[in-house]
Amino acid sequence: MEKVDVVIVGGGLSGLSCAYRLAEKDLQVIVVERGDFPGSKNVTGGRLYIKPIEGIVGDMLDGAPFERKVVRERWTLMGEKNSVTVDFTGENLKENRHSFTVLRSTFDRWLSERVMEKGVFVIPRYRVDGLLQEEGKVVGIKAGGEEIYANVVVASDGVLSFMAEKAGLKPRMTPKGYAIGIKEVIELSEDRINERFNVGKEEGVAHLFIGDVTKGRFGGGFLYTNRNTVSLGVVVGIKAMMEAKPPIELHTLLDTFKARYEIEGFIKGGRTVEYGAHIIPEMGYKGISKLYHDGLIITGDAAGFALNMGITVRGMEFAIASGIMAGETILKAHSTGDYSVNTLSQYGEMLKSSFVIKDLYNFREMGDFLDRDEVFSLYPRSIPDMIEKVVWFDEGPKERIGATLWKAAKGSGLMGLNTLKLLLGLKKV
Amino acid sequence: MKIEEKLALNAFKTDRESHIKINQEICRKACKTRYCLYVCPGHLYSYDEDRAEISVEFAGCLECGTCMIACREGAIEWSYPKGEFGVQYRYG
Ligand SMILES: Cc1cc2nc3c(=O)[nH]c(=O)nc-3n(C[C@H](O)[C@H](O)[C@H](O)COP(=O)(O)OP(=O)(O)OC[C@H]3O[C@@H](n4cnc5c(N)ncnc54)[C@H](O)[C@@H]3O)c2cc1C
Ligand code: SF4
Ligand code: SF4
Numbered sequence: 369m370e371k372v373d374v375v376i377v378g379g380g381l382s383g384l385s386c387a388y389r390l391a392e393k394d395l396q397v398i399v400v401e402r403g404d405f406p407g408s409k410n411v412t413g414g415r416l417y418i419k420p421i422e423g424i425v426g427d428m429l430d431g432a433p434f435e436r437k438v439v440r441e442r443w444t445l446m447g448e449k450n451s452v453t454v455d456f457t458g459e460n461l462k463e464n465r466h467s468f469t470v471l472r473s474t475f476d477r478w479l480s481e482r483v484m485e486k487g488v489f490v491i492p493r494y495r496v497d498g499l500l501q502e503e504g505k506v507v508g509i510k511a512g513g514e515e516i517y518a519n520v521v522v523a524s525d526g527v528l529s530f531m532a533e534k535a536g537l538k539p540r541m542t543p544k545g546y547a548i549g550i551k552e553v554i555e556l557s558e559d560r561i562n563e564r565f566n567v568g569k570e571e572g573v574a575h576l577f578i579g580d581v582t583k584g585r586f587g588g589g590f591l592y593t594n595r596n597t598v599s600l601g602v603v604v605g606i607k608a609m610m611e612a613k614p615p616i617e618l619h620t621l622l623d624t625f626k627a628r629y630e631i632e633g634f635i636k637g638g639r640t641v642e643y644g645a646h647i648i649p650e651m652g653y654k655g656i657s658k659l660y661h662d663g664l665i666i667t668g669d670a671a672g673f674a675l676n677m678g679i680t681v682r683g684m685e686f687a688i689a690s691g692i693m694a695g696e697t698i699l700k701a702h703s704t705g706d707y708s709v710n711t712l713s714q715y716g717e718m719l720k721s722s723f724v725i726k727d728l729y730n731f732r733e734m735g736d737f738l739d740r741d742e743v744f745s746l747y748p749r750s751i752p753d754m755i756e757k758v759v760w761f762d763e764g765p766k767e768r769i770g771a772t773l774w775k776a777a778k779g780s781g782l783m784g785l786n787t788l789k790l791l792l793g794l795k796k797v
Numbered sequence: 798m799k800i801e802e803k804l805a806l807n808a809f810k811t812d813r814e815s816h817i818k819i820n821q822e823i824c825r826k827a828c829k830t831r832y833c834l835y836v837c838p839g840h841l842y843s844y845d846e847d848r849a850e851i852s853v854e855f856a857g858c859l860e861c862g863t864c865m866i867a868c869r870e871g872a873i874e875w876s877y878p879k880g881e882f883g884v885q886y887r888y889g
Contacts, residue, residue: 402877402878402880403885404881404885407886407889408885408886408887408889409860409883409884409885409886410886410889411886411889412889471888471889472886472888472889473886473887473888473889474888474889475889476889492880493880493881494880495877495878495879495880511880512879512880527862528862528877530876530877541862541865541866542866543866543867543869546863546866548836548838548861548863550838552803553888597888606836606863606866606867609835609836610830610832610835610836610867614835615830615832615835615836616835617835617840618835618836618837618838618840618863619800619837619838619839619840623798640798640803640806641806641887641888642806642807642886642887642888643803643804643806643807643859644807644859644884644886644888644889645838645839645859645861645863646859646861647861647862647863647866
């Protein structure tokens with residue numbers, strides 16, 4: 369019977385961050401990953417915010433293969449036939465290490481190599497099939513017909529977490545709790561990206577879209593510039609997609625998005641090199657699973673640590689931070705030899721006093737706030753319409769701009785009770 | 798770009814056995830909505846009228862799990878492909 373100190377299930381950002389914290393510490397740690405290499409099964413938007421994790425990652429991300437530093441933030445309200453875009457940039461974004469775009473296949477693989485250099489065993493191409501349990505305690509894993517015993521198992525197996533499910537710590541997944549993201553990676557030369565997006569070398573754009581991209585349903589589109597590719601995708605709530613009448617055919621959304629005039633010019637001449645899909649936890653604070661059990665800790669997406677803030681999706685910082693805190697807790701358990709909930713509960717305490725649970729808690733009403741039609745249909749349609757009325761010069765004399773705006777606002781329902789409720793709701797998020 | 802062409806860009810290693818199993822009895826008896834036909838990003842599900850059967854081309858599966866979540870009837874038994882198989886992203 370083989371026994372190690374720690375088995376980490378899943379070589380994503382969370383599992384690898386946990387491994388990094390435990391490396392070089394006189395513990396035997398193995399990471400089991402089902403893909404050909406860590407990263408090969410992973411899809412994100414995406415961009416990683418650095419500030420929240422700067423204080424806890426130590427030197428983990430030194431020399432990380434970031435794609436581009438985000439210096440331009442764009443938001444577009446997409447009407448059916450028109451749109452309005454806000455384009456923000458500033459010295460703070462340009463001069464600080466604020467956020468970076470990433471491609472996970474490259475990024476996670478790099479991190480796994482770093483972790484291996486420090487003595488952690490990363491075993492790819494193994495799917496963990498189940499947990500070994502004795503008297504209600506988790507004591508190891510089953511993978512490919514083999515059993516590996518461990519003092520503690522870390523479930524960093526992502527949003528579908530079969531480990532948390534097997535341990536009975538996760539409720540059944542429902543369409544309301546998750547969104548699906550689909551994405552194309554489109555190759556474009558580095559120079560073209562710089563020119564088209566009006567950014568300098570190694571600088572990039574994060575561009576979010578709401579409205580017609582998802583036919584007015586919960587979700588939105590995204591475009592992130594990488595070094596010599598662009599990540600273009602659509603996220604839509606699973607429930608929202610099912611409830612549309614007729615239901616939305618998911619695979620068509622991205623093509624419709626790509627064909628929009630607003631997008632066409634960005635990707636012209638580019639070559640699609642990959643098509644990916646992955647789901648996102650959408651329940652925020654309310655969707656957090658139980659975080660530990662005797663002999664088991666749950667981190668990252670597996671624990672439900674993700675936050676849709678409308679203007680951005682956050683999950684990677686939570687994955688990294690929770691992985692590191694799991695590692696820290698395990699070091700304590702190792703020093704006392706107690707891997708029961710008595711020690712592992714410190715993981716929960718650490719998370720609570722960190723940005724992870726604090727942010728999830730502060731934005732706990734975000735899900736309900738966003739779960740209303742106005743946000744994804746009324747505003748993205750009526751605001752561009754209103755602007756169109758202002759910029760449009762027709763035959764005959766032009767109406768006064770104030771009068772045009774007033775009429776448009778009243779006519780579109782923008783001034784209705786819904787808006788008042790939305791404004792009141794704003795205070796909570 | 799057709800969805801088949803998009804999937805053809807990805808690297809897949811296909812197992813002989815499907816990692817997605819559908820209980821046709823449940824589909825026939827309990828399901829009117831057939832959400833599986835809509836929600837799959839790879840458009841991999843289809844319905845054969847004559848045989849009254851749902852099928853899924855598991856070889857093109859992106860392993861997102863959406864079908865399993867959207868099938869409220871619980872007709873889909875879903876697991877990740879065994880290690881070594883399935884989609885392998887080169888960008889992610
Ligand atoms: C479309 C989209 C856009 C997003 N955009 C952003 C963004 O811009 N910014 C942001 O911060 N977050 C974003 N997110 C969320 C973010 O990607 C996730 O929160 C993050 O990837 C979670 O990391 P993780 O390590 O917990 O899980 P994962 O990255 O999913 O890693 C889990 C790992 O476990 C492995 N695994 C699973 N089961 C087993 C098993 N049984 N045996 C062995 N190995 C197993 C998997 O292969 C994988 O490597 C986005 C997500 C999506 C889908
Ligand atoms: S949604 Fe589920 S029950 Fe309905 S047809 Fe599809 S697999 Fe069968
Ligand atoms: S897991 Fe995703 S890609 Fe695979 S069949 Fe289900 S919905 Fe389609």
